[in-house]
Amino acid sequence: MQQEAFIVVHEWLKQLWPEAEIDCHVVLALTCGSAAAFLALKWVSQKRIKKQIQDACKKRGHGLEKMEKAVQKFKQQNPSVQVAHILSLPLVELTEKLREESLSPESVLYAYMGKALTVNQEVNCVRHFIPECEQHLQKLKRHAEKGLLYGVPVSIKDHIGYKGHLSTCGFTVSLGILEEEDSVLVKVLKRQGANPFVITNVPQSLMTYDCSNPIFGQTANPLNHRKSPGGSSGGEGALIAGGGSILGFGTDVGGSIRLPSSFCGLCGLKPTGSRLSNLGVRGPVDGILSVTLSLGPMARDVDSLVLCMKALLCDDMFQLDPTVPPMLFNEEIYSSTAPLRIGYYDTDGYFLLPPCMRRAVHETRKLLQEAGHTLVHFTPPSVPYVMDELFIKGLFADGGSTLLAMFGKDIIDPSLKHQVNYLRIPNLVKKGLAKIIKPWFPRLANHLNALCGVRSVKSLWEQHDKVKAYCKKFVDEWRKCKLDVVLCPVLGPAFTLRYPGKLLAAVSSTMLYNVLNFPAGVVPVTTVTEDDEEELQQYQGQCGDPWDKKLKKAVEGTVGLPVAVQCVALPWQEELCLRFMKEVETLSCKRRGKTSI
Template identity: 65%
Template sequence: MTQERLWQVLDPSWGDPRALSALLCSSAAAVVLLKWLGHRQVQQKMQEARRSRDLALERMEKAARRFKQENPGTQTTHILSLTMVELAEKLKEGSLSPESVLYSYLDKALEVNREVNCVTDFIHGCEDQLQKLKKQKEKGLLYGIPISIKDHINCKGHISSGGMVKFLGQVKEEDSVIVQVLKHQGAIPFVKTNIPQTMINYDCSNLIFGQTLNPLNHQKSPGGSSGGEGALIAGGGSILGIGSDVAGSIRLPSSFCGLCGLKPTGNRISKQGVVSPLVGMQSVTAMLGPMARDVDSLALCMRALLCEEMFRLDPTVPPIPFDEEVYTSSNPLRIGYYEGDGYFQPSPSMKRAIQQTRKLLQDAGHTLVPFAPPKIDYMVDELFTRGIFSDGAAHLVDCFKGDIVDPNLKSQFNTYRLPAPVKRILAFLLKPIYPRIARDLSALCGVGKNLWDQHGAVAAYRTEFIAKWRKLRLDVILCPALGPAFNHGYAGKLFAATSYTNLYNVLNFPAGVVPVSTVTRADEEELKHYQGHYRDPWDKRLKEAVEGAVGLPVAVQCVALPWQEELCLRFMKEVEMLAHNTKRNV
């Protein structure tokens, strides 16, 4: 039977080749039209979200202006200069009113946002919260403290966009548990802050709300995914923020912006009421935690959160209150340390920060012990990357249906969406030339039916790590935090560079970041000779990413064993104090 006859049997109208040609052309046109209509619908949803944000900011500006006009004598500059502990004391004793503090921060947040684009919404319920505070008999630990909240943490009456079109229009009917607890303690959540699309990136850009800049240098990224928090706090527009961390998303913006940030042990703080594109991912532990300008602020926040109200609202959280005795202890510590992890060579300023901090701690009477994390290559590729993308990145790729990929995420996304056989072939071809990149590609294929083996491997690695820790009789670990701040566009091309932070998500250890120094001209000069461990395209990119950072903050990372947040904070406080005294004496 000829092809023409076959078409006639199937459908007589197809016997004419011209009819068939017209049908094919019209089908192609229909596909193009549908794509165009879909794209247009996405654009309309994004425009509507931007209009809503603009209206919220206008409302915020009117509220701030009204208070200024009615209270011309408010000492805004003085209020903004206070540390959070000082502010809490003045609010509690009544020498400052919650109104004067809130509206001072509203005004400053607007100013910072105009400069760096970090606010996605005004939590207008903050004015109702002010009225409730007047009726409360007991003043909570955070009485009158304005707090910024990362975009994807639910606040009643607001969306949690995740930087994605699929979450737009979904107005939340109740606060997340953490927001409820903050309010119970007298805090006033007042703005939501920007994030990268999907939050699986440590830049801070999405096509809905745009790119957030680093307030310390607009050519640099504020880090991510809690980048809006980092930018707003570093710019002075917030005194305390709540971020989240699955690979360093609290610690990286803290490092890039010169802040203190704490990633607690998984489940020490409730995660109920949080939007995520990776719901159900268990191999790597995500966590909520505080970001602020100093360690005492983090401690005050943790002290407030670890209360009966949180344990009541979320019974899955272990009822462990804050241990004041551990935080205020002055006993000498036995500290393990390493300058590099062997996966990504630290930048010159990262390495120097560890060396200087190690000497300061030693001179202060602490014992410093060299420590080498075991099997870092294996941890990054087989435990972190294969764990976070155990489905071969299928869920993440599905999130982009009906969305447009942000340019800063395209490099990552294009790799994620490759079919598993293609990833395996590329990994095989690249192995002799770029073994590190090849291993990463292979890990992105996921684990399929071997998910239980994956979880078992994580548990075995954690046991091995703790055994090494115990053998050296360590209290805590000092190690690098990735930095200094990256130039725009590099975070999406260097996801694996988070090895210094993602290790502690795999292990599920509490870890915090403390700024200790700034990039010097000598650091910048030494960077010219940076080659990296593998001398592959990733090493070249890292060098380019951190160039031009003279004067920007450099941080270190402080780590403790699970459920020892208080010890981690105590260690962070020690590092902060020694670094501060050094700067003061220079």
């Protein structure tokens, strides 16, 4: 290898200075010296990164110790507080008790802080404690006016800005940058009486639906520690599912709210992109227009999401961010009992989901029909085209160069190496490989071509135009069927750790509604059964290719884990989406003999 490098350098220097006498020994010394300098620089860089990680982990540890001391101090001073009772209350009931002062904000905050510490010890979901929550609590008590979320402790995803804290996106390069002010979401939450108390973990880059980074490590699913909590809002999903938070906030650019909700058995809402402000939300790659980022809530039940949206859709939100349409929550639409005309499908024609996820759609369809709603089969048009030409090509329009530059300055998390290796392949090689594998692995071939990105600004404009054209086509199909909402599957059940990074393309069920910018929510309706596990053994998938085989392996061993469905409405119809979600939740709970919250 060294000899080859020496020959290349020698020939290059001869071409550069043909008249000069190039001494072979000088060239050899230069080559070896350059190689040694490169290795030395790399070693110094890696050492610096590891030191940054150690410092960040130490700071996080101090924060968690401070949190634990605060909880212990409160318990000693207030031994009669019924922590288990507080943690068992649904959000709507909790807020009522806080407003009528039968529960104190202190007892609720420290109850959730204590539970969050326990959950974090088990699954590593808390990135950092927000010590300012204790001071904010005192401010809340001095305010005469109590907001809709008065005294509610809430958790926020890593990159939702909180003044004086980090927004890392799982990268060490962000460890020295503190937020200068609160994001609009945090400002509105505070004005509505909520109290952000922890920041939750995310995967490195946010471009995956696992939850691991080289700084703070892997987050596990609290329902099964061998499984992923989903991502990229995986820390949120794990904390809420474990009982350490009653209301949390994530972001969604391909399923990052809905997938953790599906994997962890939660309710989650991805609103239309600008229904809630994302000002102050830092991303690893900004400026992507083909695929819409949404910020939204995650909780244990639909009523919590509804209360949250009522609180956030307020004058404070509209004044702090004038780009948010001044649309208050429409109670009339949400409370309507008129029968719905519901489209449904159990597969999108790109990735066939496991048997349990399709079973959930059909069982829910039957329940809705029995409740008096009209169900119409609906086929989403051209999903394979959307996946490659609109989603992947839009998300990686630069061929992944921006992300690769960030990974180049960092340690790559093991869960992402498979994904990063795809991005590292030169475009010419990607295209060549795509041609070779097309006959036996067409989905990967199309995926590789899409990862090449777009060639020029003109091509990018054309790509944006294709997104608009597809949205019109989809809405035309929707209106032709005279639909109010759509019921469809969501990826699940929870994947075994490390598998999400090997199957980015499996997010077709969720990414579709980021490209379309439709509101979409997830509701758990059942659990994986022994029969589902047996049927999985016969699963061949959409194409019978290596991706289908990986998907089968990823979801093995999930008996008892949650199974969810996805509920979709047209843009700006969050209230209708939530009404549909509530109907699904109520009917599913009745069938299981549970009380709908």
